[in-house]
Amino acid sequence: NAGVTQTPKFRVLKTGQSMTLLCAQDMNHEYMYWYRQDPGMGLRLIHYSVGEGTTAKGEVPDGYNVSRLKKQNFLLGLESAAPSQTSVYFCAHKESLAQETQYFGPGTRLLVL
Amino acid sequence: GNSVTQMEGPVTLSEEAFLTINCTYTATGYPSLFWYVQYPGEGLQLLLKATKADDKGSNKGFEATYRKETTSFHLEKGSVQVSDSAVYFCALSDRANAGKSTFGDGTTLTVKP
Numbered sequence: 609n610a611g612v613t614q615t616p617k618f619r620v621l622k623t624g625q626s627m628t629l630l631c632a633q634d635m636n637h638e639y640m641y642w643y644r645q646d647p648g649m650g651l652r653l654i655h656y657s658v659g660e661g662t663t664a665k666g667e668v669p670d671g672y673n674v675s676r677l678k679k680q681n682f683l684l685g686l687e688s689a690a691p692s693q694t695s696v697y698f699c700a701h702k703e704s705l706a707q708e709t710q711y712f713g714p715g716t717r718l719l720v721l
Numbered sequence: 722g723n724s725v726t727q728m729e730g731p732v733t734l735s736e737e738a739f740l741t742i743n744c745t746y747t748a749t750g751y752p753s754l755f756w757y758v759q760y761p762g763e764g765l766q767l768l769l770k771a772t773k774a775d776d777k778g779s780n781k782g783f784e785a786t787y788r789k790e791t792t793s794f795h796l797e798k799g800s801v802q803v804s805d806s807a808v809y810f811c812a813l814s815d816r817a818n819a820g821k822s823t824f825g826d827g828t829t830l831t832v833k834p
Contacts, residue, residue, distance in 0.1 A: 639820060650725075650810065650824040651765075658819060666821070698764055708753045708772075708814040710822060712764030 611635040614699050614713040621689045621720045629684040629716050631699030639702045640682040641710065642666075642674060644695040651698065657682055658705075689720045723748045723818070727811050727825035734801055734832050742796040742828045744785075744811035752813035754778075754787050754794040759808040759827070768796075768809070801832045 615630040631640065638659045643651040653666030655674040663674045671693060673685045682701075686693060696717050700710040728743040746754065753772045757765040769778030774789035783798045794811060811825040 641822075648826055650826040653821060656819070656821065664819070700765075702820070705816055705820045708816070708820060708822075709755070709767050709770065710765075710814075712757075712766065714762075714764050 612699060612701055612711060612713040614697075614716050616716060617714070618717045619719070621686075621718065623690060623720060625689050626685070626687050627689065627718075628686075629697055629699075629718075631682045631684070631701075631713060633680055633682075633699075633701045633711075635701065635703070635711070636679065637701040637703045637711075638679075639704065640676065641700040642672070642682065642684045643698045643700065644668065644693075645698060645715075646695050654684065654697075689718075691720045694718060694720045723752065723813060723815055723823045725811050725813055725823050725825040727809075727828050729826075729828070731829040731831060734830070736803055736832055736834050737800045738832075740796070740798040740801045740805075740830070742809055742811075742830070744794045744796065744825060746792050746794065746811075746813050746823075748792075748813055748815060750815060750817045752815045754785070755812040755814065755822075756783070756785055756794070756796050757810040757812060757824075759810065761807075765810060801830070803832045803834055806830055806832045 612633045641656045642654040657676040660679040699713040755770045756768040769780040771778040771787035
């Protein structure tokens with residue numbers, strides 16, 4: 609599983625509800641990423657982190673927040689879910705800036721009704 | 722900004738056929754290039770990579786050559802198998818941009834016996 613787990617695997621939300629997706633890696637890597645995958649659109653970067661205590665916006669950050677309080681965990685929050693956030697969410701990590709290969713989790717499928 | 726364009730799919734081949742999936746990129750610097758593969762219900766995993774011009778990445782019979790003059794990184798395999806059926810993503814990683822990756826939209830390959 610590339611040293612990364614994602615929780616939950618699947619979730620159904622109603623519009624306006626909130627939830628947190630958890631990504632946990634056991635490889636002591638510095639960089640972590642949250643992507644969303646939608647049909648025919650590849651992967652789009654939501655937020656990322658270059659180390660414990662840091663976060664930064666990616667390509668599509670609106671409606672999401674993140675935190676990296678511990679090096680091994682990267683949390684993605686949806687404060688008020690919208691149907692447009694129905695997607696598959698992937699977490700990824702990599703060792704450093706120089707080590708460019710990313711390791712992906714198995715994904716979380718989210719359906720917002 | 723950076724971008725990756727993949728040939729549109731889906732692609733359907735018979736077993737033992739030759740495979741080419743085209744990928745071209747636009748980048749301001751000197752990115753590293755990747756092919757990732759995604760099997761049904763799983764996250765992406767690295768298939769091969771190349772870090773500089775004229776490098777050839779190879780793995781499991783797949784090959785791709787980093788062509789700076791044509792800004793391309795086409796994926797090839799001489800004889801595909803049913804087990805190669807998956808979605809293939811071309812991607813670039815830009816160390817000058819916090820190591821963020823840009824992904825193509827993915828190409829679905831189906832190999833029939």
